Amino acid sequence: MPVPYVLFVATNAAIIGPNNRATGFFFPEIAHPFEALDRAGIAVEFASPLGGKPPEDGFDADDPGQTTFLESKAYRRLSRSRKLSEVDVLDYDAVFFPGGLGPMVDITGNPEVQDAVIRAWDAGLIVSAVCHGPSAFLGVTLDDGSPLVRGRKLTAFSDAEENGYADKDVPFDLEAALREEGALYEATEPWHSNLVVDGRLITGQNPQSGAVVGEALVDALKQTR
Numbered sequence: 426m427p428v429p430y431v432l433f434v435a436t437n438a439a440i441i442g443p444n445n446r447a448t449g450f451f452f453p454e455i456a457h458p459f460e461a462l463d464r465a466g467i468a469v470e471f472a473s474p475l476g477g478k479p480p481e482d483g484f485d486a487d488d489p490g491q492t493t494f495l496e497s498k499a500y501r502r503l504s505r506s507r508k509l510s511e512v513d514v515l516d517y518d519a520v521f522f523p524g525g526l527g528p529m530v531d532i533t534g535n536p537e538v539q540d541a542v543i544r545a546w547d548a549g550l551i552v553s554a555v556c557h558g559p560s561a562f563l564g565v566t567l568d569d570g571s572p573l574v575r576g577r578k579l580t581a582f583s584d585a586e587e588n589g590y591a592d593k594d595v596p597f598d599l600e601a602a603l604r605e606e607g608a609l610y611e612a613t614e615p616w617h618s619n620l621v622v623d624g625r626l627i628t629g630q631n632p633q634s635g636a637v638v639g640e641a642l643v644d645a646l647k648q649t650r
């Protein structure tokens with residue numbers, strides 16, 4: 426059987442907000458899902474709006490999953506991510522948006538990102554994100570003009586988590602924005618793992634949820650083979 430391929434779309438934003446807070450993708454939110462997919466023999470390719478090396482945040486040298494990823498050939502490929510406009514999402518079986526604060530800068534409202542999301546969705550692919558990654562879904566509309574997330578169960582970084590963490594830096598409240606577009610938002614206690622699967626839509630709440638999102642992607646991809 427052909428090997429499934431997942432496209433990870435990372436941010437290129439290195440700073441955010443009025444205080445110029447350093448940001449990027451949050452390291453475990455790529456390292457942990459990648460670990461689950463790689464263990465299952467699923468291939469991963471990396472893209473970003475501008476291509477090249479995405480800035481990173483939140484690396485923990487005490488986490489074996491993160492250090493293993495840092496030393497891997499996959500990390501080398503991530504450092505030369507493909508430019509999203511030069512990638513056809515239909516070449517993949519799933520698309521995944523990791524978080525970090527960076528996506529709130531250059532993933533949210535990005536026409537190329539929105540096009541990738543809706544093309545993937547309309548083609549029956551798996552669409553997934555974790556933490557601030559679901560900001561990629563904002564403004565994405567179906568053929569009838571309704572928001573993609575309307576009436577769909579999902580999760581993302583919660584108000585309770587944002588308050589005191591980055592509420593002074595982010596341009597808007599992600600949980601509120603998803604609710605405003607009609608998403609059936611679900612959250613658990615702050616900084617606890619939370620996975621929500623609604624058909625082909627797979628989301629995780631926070632950095633603690635990266636591994637379970639990866640495992641859910643593995644399960645979903647196995648069902649499509």
